[in-house]
Amino acid sequence: MAQPEQVLTQCSVVVDAGKIAAVLPTDEAKRRFNATTEYHLPDYVLMPGLVNTHGHGAMSLLRGFADDLPLQEWLSDHIWPTEERWVGEEFVRDGTELAMAEMLLSGTTCFSDMYFFPDQVAACARKAGMKTQVAFPVVEFPSSWARTAEQYIHKGLELYDEYKTDALVDIAFGPHAIYTVSDDTLIKVISLTGELDTAIQIHLHETAQEIADAVGKDGCRPLEKLHRLGALSPQTQCVHMTQISDADIELLVHTGAHVLHCPQSNMKLASGFCPTAQLLDNGINVALGTDGAASNNSLNLFAAMNLAALIAKGFSGDPATLNANQALTMATINGARGLGRGEEMGSIEVGKAADLITIDMATIQTQPLYNPLSQLVNSDCSRRVSNVWVDGQLLVADGELQTLSQAEIINKARYWQSKIAGA
């Protein structure tokens, strides 16, 4: 599919040096090209790799650790104390590898991450061959990675320097939220992102409470506040946005800021609903994220597509809302654009990176196949992902990880479970 809505059959994609060299009828491909490796997959869909625009990979080690609890109790009594006790280089490395394994096996080729020890995340992604945007955290409270906002920024800038020319890893600023980052720090971050021409990802309008608190404190909604500080631009990634006013929509349209929708997390934590179809209708770029496994509890972007479509229909009262093509677009090219890499990836076009996945459609769960787009969104296709390539490199072959050790990752997850649960 050159465009998301286009389904081509009897078609081949030619890859050379990690890039898409041609998209053409298979007959013609056979005549014109002499490939070193050929894949013949008549019953498969070949599509762009999925782009997971928001998550906290290492939190996979807390999957199911404390579910079904009120939000503040979940954070204050379970997640935060556990993080404080255990988060370090080893936790982040092992947790990120677990997250990457799950994402690769379900067809994600690029992910954004926001967590402590972002240097570990960047190194893990590079080693595994995945694309990532590492949004290094900036908060006012101390962690084992940094003590002060200044130190978070300083360490983040070192990371930025280290990966400036890296093909797989982008470094972005990840100020946690307007209620955990001071105005002074925000101003500093905004100034630096302008200077370095880099992206900024922030949790925004996650709950009604966040809005009420901000209106009480600042006299305006968080999005408006960020705008006044000069933060909103096509390099701004607003995560969640479950509370949207007409003025918010105008601001998003006007500034070109992106909305990163995490449907599972919004429902599981009862945060609210992001009116994705309305945003898309206004020309706002809406992409998808899984959020961390502690608030999902999976990193399956096919499931996020499905839930995004279902809740958009359910909430609007219109079953024609957010069709399969729109859901797929959100998970691919919109994700790439959200991370500032729309020219490089997110669709099958000549010159773009060969970030590709194949999905077996000859299964009980996906037959009959009147409309492949519909099945991809509604029929749980993550389990049918067979091959995954990033820049033409095969990272999953026949459902098996090629650059990560599944057995080792599971063993490490068990090691952390016994440590954390036994503590």
Added chain:
Amino acid sequence: MAQPEQVLTQCSVVVDAGKIAAVLPTDEAKRRFNATTEYHLPDYVLMPGLVNTHGHGAMSLLRGFADDLPLQEWLSDHIWPTEERWVGEEFVRDGTELAMAEMLLSGTTCFSDMYFFPDQVAACARKAGMKTQVAFPVVEFPSSWARTAEQYIHKGLELYDEYKTDALVDIAFGPHAIYTVSDDTLIKVISLTGELDTAIQIHLHETAQEIADAVGKDGCRPLEKLHRLGALSPQTQCVHMTQISDADIELLVHTGAHVLHCPQSNMKLASGFCPTAQLLDNGINVALGTDGAASNNSLNLFAAMNLAALIAKGFSGDPATLNANQALTMATINGARGLGRGEEMGSIEVGKAADLITIDMATIQTQPLYNPLSQLVNSDCSRRVSNVWVDGQLLVADGELQTLSQAEIINKARYWQSKIAGA
């Protein structure tokens, strides 16, 4: 787990003559029993088979046939004309086998079905070894199975006689809805269910429109109308119930009627929201269904559990609403009770049927494993179902169907696709 909330480890289940003979520590089981076949599954969950209380199996042949459309257009321009043209014995047999294959592979051991040619459904289930409640359709409009309401009932009664003593198949009455069945027919059905001591399944309160129409026509809500006709009892299965008033809750409590919740279908068709947690809090039995694949588009009851939990939290605004244990209960013992088989199946208890499934938890997607219940509901466990037994008979072994031919079923789905799409 003898009770849904109980997770036992180092435990064995002993099966004899299709029934659970003992649940005891593995050490003790080894001493006390000398089994002809033993399964050692240290990294697996063994749990009751899932009960899918509402569906239209044969509609799997219309999976993804016409998605993302307004409800009336979907029905009038796509589903109904297609059914009118193609539905017959062969369509129902092939479609039901496709549905059963998908359900078995995702851990469902018993399903309810409401479709034309219910004789085919009953025969298919018996042949495959699955448990089913066949709710034969009763409507006022003609189909290729029957012409008049009288004929629907007559044919249904013949079916009832044929399966009266069958261990796997129950026959129930399936009057479609109060707006497609006349009062006279409803009264006849209600009288017969009383006489035969059999169940009645009906689509009820699916949309706000249905309520508004009934109030306009009958002067009361559909549930109230059924009550006045004497239809509500512990043998009544109300499917959907997305519109619930306080008076509705009182009626459900008072009469012991069951609510069958189909979360995917309610969201995909934008029908409304069933307040499951509120109903459960009132002591009403709420079970789960997938509905047909045309409005889902899968028959994965693990996905229904997950979505039921997510929307209950999202709509109540409380993340503690509908916890994992409640979701699992809805998919197992509540389903068995809803279908009037709570004494026979739905939990692992001595004397109950050996309707059991095993799920591999040693996977990337399910580790770490702090709380198995949480993973079963939130981490897409359908794909990890390895073995499925019904009455002790192995129907799925290591993920492979034992009584149905996967290749044949897929070929037939393709045959119908080419017929229907090519027409």
